[in-house]
Amino acid sequence: MSENLHGNNVPPEEPQETAEAIKKDAMGLWQSVRKFLRExxxxxxxxxxxxxxxxxxxxIPFxxxxxxxxxxxxFIASIGLNANSTAVVIGAMLISPLMGPILGLGMSLAINDVDTLKRSLKNFGVMVVLSVLTAYLFFEFFPIQDESSELLARTAPDIRDVLIAxxxxxxxxxxRAKKGTIASVIFGVAIATALMPPLCTVGFGLAIGNLGYAFGAMYLFIINTIFIALATFLTIKLLKFPMVRYANSAKRRRIARIASIxxxxxxxxxxxxxxxxxxxxMFKKQANDFVSATIAKYQFSGGGRFLENFTNIxxxxxEVPLIEVVCMGNETIPDNVIASWNAMLKQDEDYYRLRNTELHVIQGGQNDQVDQLRYINELYETQKNQITNKDEQIAILEAEINRLKVNESKKIPFLDISAEAKANYANLEALEYGNAVRTDFKKVDTLSVFEVKWKDGxxxxxxxxxxxxxxxxxxxRLKDTTVVLRVLDE
Structure with missing residues (x-):
């Protein structure tokens, strides 16, 4: 520190060289980072x-x-889808030549090559028709036409399919653009984008007469095609491939406009x-979050059960969106609880995408036993292929079916029985009915138990x-030798 004329300490001036050095170092660091990222x-x-x-x-040519x-x-992919074998489907995709015309579409649009565009479109059409026809013939004449989970997975696209494509x-x-093409990448993309399975599913849908499957699978294939071609178009533009030149400048401009359009x-x-x-x-995510936060956490105090695998969104x-959940058993969810769930759908900001959604809570306990049995049998048959590996869920469903079958066989027309009993027994004052479960530790039986109260005296x-x-x-009257009769306690 130096002193001025008055004896005060004065800090020395900061050299300009220091600030300039810092600025120079920062620029050098930025240049190094840019060079690293570029490389x-x-x-x-x-x-x-x-x-x-x-x-x-x-x-491109087929x-x-x-x-x-x-x-x-x-054929291989169709067999794999029919047998629900992921490994076979992957093997079929490895040998499939489906990608050629799609890359041709993207490249020809990027470089204004109208001749390549025409060839790509023609061969793309040939590819689709040949693939669908082959799959249709296989599923039409093959005796086993199971709706496997591999097939059903190709009938409805979601956001992940778009991003994958x-x-x-x-x-x-x-x-493809790299010097010395990376073959493993090409094989990996053939598997990831899964162009072939949707076309096989289109053939399957046509063979069984289910146009919904066919249209859904074709929609998935078109999505894959569009986004693969779009990715090709953008990459070719980024790499600045030279545009195709035409001798006639007017034709060149016309072709450029057509390609741009x-x-x-x-x-x-x-x-x-x-x-x-x-x-x-996003709708389905919020719907699943809503079900997980409400219905799935509802505490049944008795014999009720929420069947998570049968939730339909x-x-x-x-149209009006729908959330349908299924609960089975003897206990039902009160109406005021369901009303609170509906109010949450309309008002809760966390579920703003579900504002107009209808909530259907199907409860077996509110219906006749025969309706429960029919409904759960239908659910089990239609969705068993999707839960083949979920032994626990299958065991639960089978136990529920067996319980309902037993209850159906024991079903008592109590109103008719009570009216006939009153007419036949003048001294009868009250009659009650219920089920009881009895076991001898070898098997379990469900008994029909009646309790009577006779007049005093x-x-x-x-x-x-x-x-x-x-x-x-x-x-x-009931054709049941296991009926039990007890006297009501006073």
């Missing part, structure tokens, strides 16, 4: 544009060997599809006679 992420330096273009064009490879792979397409075209037409449905599928996915675009002998007569009448 890490830049793919243009190692791209072979001519070889990439030739490779994509070479994979004729000769390629057609037979496609037919064989479709887009990023799979990116990975594929980047691998077609690219735009492809991107519009792609964006709309992404938005719609995203909305549906329907987005129903343009009857002798013990008279009561015993009336009990015996009524017991014999009940067993004959």
């Amino acid at each position: 890490l992420l830049d793919i243009r330096a190692n791209t072979d544009q001519e070889a990439t273009k030739e490779a994509i064009i070479a994979d 004729k000769g060997h390629t057609s037979w490879i496609l037919i064989c792979s479709i 887009f990023f799979g397409g990116l990975a594929l075209v980047i691998a 077609v690219a735009l037409l492809v991107m519009i449905p792609a964006g709309y599809t992404f938005y719609q599928v995203f909305q549906e996915s 329907e987005y129903n675009e343009g 009857l002798s013990s002998r008279k009561i015993a006679e009336e009990n015996q007569k009524m017991l014999q009448w009940l067993r004959v």
